[in-house]
Amino acid sequence: xxxxxxxxxxxxxxxxxxxxxxxxxxxxxxxxxxxxxxxxxxxxxxxxxxxxxxxxxxxxxxxxxxxxxxxxxxxxxxxxxxxxxxxxxxxxxxxxxxxxxxxxxxxxxxxxxxxxxxxxxxxxxxxxxxxxxxxxxxxxxxxxxxxxxxxxx
Amino acid sequence: xxxxxxxxxxxxxxxxxxxxxxxxxxxxxxxxxxxxxxxxxxxxxxxxxxxxxxxxxxxxxxxxxxxxxxxxxxxxxxxxxxxxxxxxxxxxxxxxxxxxxxxxxxxxxxxxxxxxxxxxx
Numbered sequence: 001x002x003x004x005x006x007x008x009x010x011x012x013x014x015x016x017x018x019x020x021x022x023x024x025x026x027x028x029x030x031x032x033x034x035x036x037x038x039x040x041x042x043x044x045x046x047x048x049x050x051x052x053x054x055x056x057x058x059x060x061x062x063x064x065x066x067x068x069x070x071x072x073x074x075x076x077x078x079x080x081x082x083x084x085x086x087x088x089x090x091x092x093x094x095x096x097x098x099x100x101x102x103x104x105x106x107x108x109x110x111x112x113x114x115x116x117x118x119x120x121x122x123x124x125x126x127x128x129x130x131x132x133x134x135x136x137x138x139x140x141x142x143x144x145x146x147x148x149x150x151x152x153x
Numbered sequence: 154x155x156x157x158x159x160x161x162x163x164x165x166x167x168x169x170x171x172x173x174x175x176x177x178x179x180x181x182x183x184x185x186x187x188x189x190x191x192x193x194x195x196x197x198x199x200x201x202x203x204x205x206x207x208x209x210x211x212x213x214x215x216x217x218x219x220x221x222x223x224x225x226x227x228x229x230x231x232x233x234x235x236x237x238x239x240x241x242x243x244x245x246x247x248x249x250x251x252x253x254x255x256x257x258x259x260x261x262x263x264x265x266x267x268x269x270x271x272x273x274x
Contacts, residue, residue, distance in 0.1 A: 002157055002160070003156050003157045003159075003160035004160075006157070006160035006161055006163065006164040007160050007163065007164075009164060009167075009215065010160075010163045010164045010166075010167035010168075011167075013164075013167045013168060013171045013212065013215065014167050014170065014171060016171070016208060016211075017170070017171035017172075017174040017175055017178075017208065017212070018174065020174065020175060020178045020204070020205055020208050021174040021175070021177055021178045023178065023201065024177065024178035024179075024180075024181035024182050024201070024205070025181065027181065027182060027185045027197070027198060027201060028181050028184060028185055033191065033193050033194055033197065036185075036194065036197060037197055040197055040198070040200065040201040041197075041200070041201075044200075044201050044204035044205065045204060047204070047208055048204045048205070048207045048208040048211065051171075051207075051208040051211035051212055051215075052207070052211045052223075052226075054211065054212075054215055055211045055214050055215050055220065055223065058214075058215045059214075059220050064220045064223065067220075067223045067224065067227070068211070068220075068223055070227070071207075071223060071226055071227045071230065074227060074230055074231075075204070075207070075230055078230065078231075078234040079204070079234075081234070081238075082200060082233075082234050082237035082238060082241075083200075085237065085238055085241040085242075086193060086196060086197060086200075086237055086240070086241045086244075088241075089193075089241035089242070089244045089245040090191075090193040090241075090244055092245060093244055093245060093247075093248055093249050094248075094249050095191060095193060095249065
């Protein structure tokens with residue numbers, strides 16, 4: 001019976017540390033802030049969550065198991081909020097996406113420090129286009145430069 | 154050897170391998186802090202550093218049975234979260250000053266060419 005526990009803990013340890021190591025490789029290799037954020041926040045939270053879950057399996061007393069589970073719940077609550085705030089702040093200030101990025105769904109705003117950032121355009125106009133805008137122009141407005149077109153110039 | 158011995162052996166090797174991987178991850182994240190071209194990169198790497206050290210605490214707790222540090226891991230997660238929130242408020246208030254070389258190692262040229270427009274923040 002203890003063999004099953006050892007194997008489960010070993011698999012959890014291996015998975016968690018592999019997730020963390022891949023997050024670190026992504027934080028080095030990926031090209032801009034937003035892709036790095038995608039790698040770091042997701043994989044880092046999952047990796048440390050796996051390791052804490054292995055700790056919860058390993059510990060013999062109940063309070064330590066509950067503490068490790070509470071730590072997992074706490075990280076799952078806080079990590080997306082931190083990543084969202086950091087991404088929103090750096091986008092609003094005007095840090096650029098990687099030029100090979102395919103889609104940028106946020107409205108174009110002037111970079112402003114500490115002011116109301118997204119107040120420039122109403123949401124509905126951004127999604128549907130202006131009311132009197134012809135269809136061909138609406139289509140053209142949606143078309144962004146593609147990744148595959150970038151190497152040809 | 155029974156199957157329990159094999160499982161114990163696998164468990165020990167998994168702990169050692171995990172410690173090695175976490176050390177590599179710690180080193181790479183520190184490299185990004187030192188070399189990251191902009192301030193949000195450094196803040197992000199700092200956030201990642203706290204989660205790597207939480208993983209370290211959990212793995213050392215498994216290895217040595219010293220689970221006292223799990224409380225410290227929870228507090229460290231709280232401090233890391235608050236630091237990231239405060240830094241993002243600071244980034245929002247500061248603007249983009251001083252980060253001129255943020256596209257230095259990108260393989261493509263910027264097709265939108267907005268660099269002069271963004272500078273006036």
